[in-house]
Amino acid sequence: MDISLLEATAKALVRQSHGLLAADDSSKSSAKRFAAVNLEDSETSRRDYREMLMTAPEASNALAGVILFEETFYQTLSTGPTFPSYLASQGIIPGIKLDQGLQDLPGFPGEKVTAGLDTLPERAAQFSKDGAKFVKWRNVISIGEGIPTDECIGANTYILARYARICQDNNMVPIVEPEVLMDGNHTSEQCEAVTARVYDILFQTLRAFRVHLPGCIMKTAMVLPGKESEQAMDPNDVAERTVRVLKNHVPAELGGVVFLSGGQTTNQALVNLNHIEQKALQENLPFNVTFSYLRSLQDPALHTWAETHHKEAAQAVLDGLLEKASAARDGHLDETTLEHEIIGGQGSKSAWEY
Secondary structure (H helix, E strand, O other), X not given: OOHHHHHHHHHHHOOOOOEEEEEOOOHHHHHHHHHHXXXXXXXXXXXXXXXXXXOOXXXXXXXXXXXXXXXXXXXXXXXXXXXXXXXXXXXXXXXXXXXXXXXXXXXXXXXXXEOXXXXXXXXXXXXXXXXXXXXXXXXXXXXXXOEXXXXXXXXXXXXXXXXXXXXXXXXXXXXXXXXXXXXXXXXXXXXXXXXXXXXXXXXXXXXXXXXXXXXXXXXXXXXXXXXXXXXXXXXXXXXXXXXXXXXXXXXXXXXXXXXXXOOOOHHHHHHHHHHHHXXXXXXXXXXXXXXXXXXXXXXXXXXXXXXXXXXHHHXXXXXXHHHHHHHHHOOOOOHHHHOOOOOOOOOOOOOOOO
């Protein structure tokens, strides 16, 4: 384990004005997204779409890293280089998703664990050799009647800790993602309590497995009400609760925190991040926080790609969002510029339809 390399990579991934693009949706997930906008789904069409994303002019100014899916990791751009080598040439750190999806936790209805740990040592060594500098692994925690159980949290944090240590031994920064799902009718208060419990067990387990925390990043959901609840989503409340749980339950030495956007509209993900960054500065959080978005950045560009079949038009949409995400990362987003956006715009549809 090269501690200096891990720490340097972690710092670079969460540096000022930059965030991560999650482009690690599986072929199955991509097929669903393409079908929703009447796009043909094939290996070539997926390659062309992701090339459009990663060659956007603003990418190198706003993205510190890109999380790739295995298919994309080994594809080449139309101009010749592989995606990881192209990203590296642009000063963007290439990463890879290593989990192999969710499966039921036997004996615990409604709770899940993530597959892929049994083959991870070999896969981690290969991806490190092939140029991956950081990795991501997603586990999920549901809130509902009698859940999450401590057994489920324990099983998931054990997997995350084993994964993180294996990847650090291969000199790749692990992103541990214990996502507290927004599905359900729970309140923000319940979400905050569950999130705090998950963090406590996660970091106890990471330390038990001797994970080097300054060379590790956590990807997490913001503290939000359940999508089936009647509680309004107020960005000031989101920021207050999210920063409080980070400050009180995340070790100061952690390499950084990145937020997912799932379930929020594009505007909500940007506005909430903007308020969180401002609150984090007020509270002097000891680690940097930034974005790791998929749908909030990609969906508006995907709609334009489908409607126009024009690379530059889709990239213009993405560039505008990257500029806004970069500003939100620093707490400097002019929120009035979001009022007229259509895809994911506030008030255009339910917050949970994207």
